[in-house]
Amino acid sequence: MAALDSITERLGALSTSEDAAARLAAFRDCADVRVGWPAQPPTAPKNSEGWFLRANESVLRELVPRATLVLELGSYIGKSTRCVADLLAPGAHLITCDAWDNAFLEDALGHNYLRDEGERRTFDLYETFLANLWEARDRVTPVKMLTAECCAAVATAGLKPDLIYIDADHDYAGVHADVRLCTELFPGAVLVGDDWDYAGQSQRLLGIASMAST
Numbered sequence: 436m437a438a439l440d441s442i443t444e445r446l447g448a449l450s451t452s453e454d455a456a457a458r459l460a461a462f463r464d465c466a467d468v469r470v471g472w473p474a475q476p477p478t479a480p481k482n483s484e485g486w487f488l489r490a491n492e493s494v495l496r497e498l499v500p501r502a503t504l505v506l507e508l509g510s511y512i513g514k515s516t517r518c519v520a521d522l523l524a525p526g527a528h529l530i531t532c533d534a535w536d537n538a539f540l541e542d543a544l545g546h547n548y549l550r551d552e553g554e555r556r557t558f559d560l561y562e563t564f565l566a567n568l569w570e571a572r573d574r575v576t577p578v579k580m581l582t583a584e585c586c587a588a589v590a591t592a593g594l595k596p597d598l599i600y601i602d603a604d605h606d607y608a609g610v611h612a613d614v615r616l617c618t619e620l621f622p623g624a625v626l627v628g629d630d631w632d633y634a635g636q637s638q639r640l641l642g643i644a645s646m647a648s649t
C-alpha cells in the first residue's frame with residue numbers, strides 16, 4: 436500500500452469549498468428524475484451478485500476514507516457501491532452512475548457481460564440496485580445516465596469529485612472516453628478502476644500514457 440501514499444495526499448483537498456455541501460444538496464434535489472432516489476422504497480429483493488473482488492476492496496479501503504466526494508462510474512447492482520458507501524468518512528458522499536438498463540447491458544454490451552450468448556437476467560438492474568443501497572441513500576446519490584452525461588451533469592453542478600472509481604464500459608473506446616472526460620472535467624481527481632488488465636483496457640493504459648505525454 437506504500438504506492439498509494441502519494442495519491443492519498445491529494446484526496447480531500449478538492450471539495451473543501453464552503454459551498455460544496457450546498458452544491459451537492461442542489462444536485463440531489465434537482466428536477467431530473469434520473470438523479471436521486473424514488474420516494475417509495477423498492478420492492479425488488481436484494482441480490483449480492485457483482486464484479487467486485489478483494490483486491491478492489493483493499494485499494495478502496497485505503498482511498499475512500501480520505502475522500503470527500505467519490506464518483507463511481509459503473510455500479511451494476513451496487514456491490515462496489517455498497518463497499519464505498521460503508522467506507523465513506525462522516526459527511527463524505529458518493530455519486531454513482533449506471534445506465535441500469537437490462538437491454539443495454541445484455542444486447543449492446545453483452546459481449547463483455549454475458550457468460551453465454553442469450554443469457555438474460557431475471558431481475559431488474561435498477562430496482563435491484565435501489566433495494567441493495569436503500570439504507571445508504573443519505574450518503575449515496577444514484578444517477579441513471581450514460582457515464583458521459585453523468586460526468587457533464589456533475590461538472591455543470593459545480594461538483595468536484597476527488598476520487599473516481601471507473602468500472603463501466605469495458606471496450607477500449609468507451610473506457611478511453613471515460614478516462615479522458617474525467618481527467619478533463621475533474622483535473623487532480625484520483626482515478627482508479629477495475630479490470631485494468633482486461634483485454635480492451637490494457638490498450639487503454641497505452642492510451643492514457645499517450646494522452647499524458649501530448
Ligand SMILES: C[S@@+](CC[C@H](N)C(=O)[O-])C[C@H]1O[C@@H](n2cnc3c(N)ncnc32)[C@H](O)[C@@H]1O
Nearest residue numbers: 485486487509510511514515534581582603604
Ligand atoms: C462491470 S459492471 C460494474 C460492476 C460493479 N462495479 C460491481 O461492483 O459489481 C459495469 C456496469 O457499467 C454499466 N455501464 C457500462 N457502460 C456504461 C455507460 N457508457 N454508461 C453508463 N453505464 C454503463 C453497465 O450497465 C454495468 O452495470
